[in-house]
Structures are given as structure tokens and as C-alpha cells.
Amino acid sequence: MEFDWSPLLLTLKLASITTFILLLIGIPLSYWLAFSKFRFKFVIDALVSMPLVLPPSVLGFYLLVAFSQQNVFGKFLYEHLGLQFVFSFEGLVLASVIFSLPFMVHPIKSGLNSVPLNLNEAAQTLGKSRFIILKKILIPNIKPALLSGIVLSFAHTIGEFGVVLMIGGNIPNQTRVASIAIYDEVEALNYDTANMYALILFTISFSILIVVNYFNKKHVSTF
Secondary structure (H helix, E strand, O other), rough: OOOHHHOOOOOOOHHHEEEHHHHHHHHHHHHHHHHOOOOOOOHHHHHHHHHHHHOOHHHHHHHHHHHHOHHHHHHHHHHHHHHOOOHHHHHHHHHHHHHHHHHHHHEEEEEEHHHHHHHHHHHOOOOOOOOHHHHHHHHOOOOHHHHHHHHHHHHHOOOOOOHHHHHHHHOOOOOOHHHHHHHHHHHHHHHHHHHHHHHHHHHHHHHHHHHHHHHHHHHOOOO
């Protein structure tokens, strides 16, 4: 039987889109968590970190319930906005963004906290806006943290199983990502095919980490 590449391609597509969205969300959210004086900021921080301790099946189940058309909210999204997140690729993206959020936010937040305060204070004294400070001063000084967040989010999305299975099911060319394909092949006792999927994912993840470690080491050695 010919090897099916579609689950791998779908996985890479999902990981790429998810990582891009997380980068757009993660930078401003990390900045707010790092510098905001909001009294109950710790509650937001805890919500962001929930996927680290919450079983994937639990998160996937609540997303399934929330966006099901049998639910008022899910029905409203479908009837008025034409959005269907259950058993769709869009649902996989949404679930992946939520589930991988801390893997983007935590490294960036740590990087922002490590930037010397005098740089931020000097820029504020000169009348620079927060956006300019973030763009011109903070981001250039946290490139390793940004790279770590991007790689961790990408790699974590590649390895997702419970969340994507609950919200997306197992629809070929739509929601059947590589992790689900591995599970299917193992259940069918097709260990050679399962090993091929697993080996490719392992190689991709390991190669990415090697490249990131190399560039981080190179960045440190320049100081």
C-alpha cells in the first residue's frame, strides 16, 4: 500500500498556522503579563498556564461542548457567522492555539523580564511609546526567547493528540493529523506504517531543536 503523506502535510500546515497566530498573540500578551500592574494579573497568568497541567482530553472535551451546534454558543456561531469549529480544520487551529499558548508566552515573558529595567525606563524618559519600546528595544533583545517560543509551540503542536482528536475527530485530509494516523495504524497492527510516521515526526522535531540550540549558543557566544 502506498504511503499516505497527507497526515504529515496537514500536521505541518496546522503547526505553521498555529505558531504564526501564537506569535501574534503571544508578544502583546507576554508584554502585558510582564509589565502590567493589574491586581488580578495572576488569574490571567494562571489561565494561560492551564494547558500545562490540564489533561488534553479535558480541554478537548470542553471545547467540543462549547462549539457543538447543540450548544447555544456553537449554534450561534454557525447560524449567524458561519463558523463551525467542531470536526473541522479551523477547530484544530483554535484548539491548538489554546493548548500551545503557554509554550509561546512563557519563554517570551521570561525574555522580557530579563531585559534590564534601565533600558525600558530610559526609553520612557525619552517619551517613546510602549509600541516603539517593544518594537525597537525589547524585541531585539529577546531574540533567543522568541525563537524558543516559536520552536516549542511548533513542536508541541506537531505532537498533539488528545485535543485534536476530541475537537477534530479523524477525517482524512481535514483533521487526520500525523499523531492520529499513528494511533490508527497501531490499532490496525500496521506497525511499519506507524513507525514511518513516528520516525518522520521525530526527525523533524529533533532537527528543529538542534538548529535552535545552535543559534542560541551562537547568540550567547557573541556577548
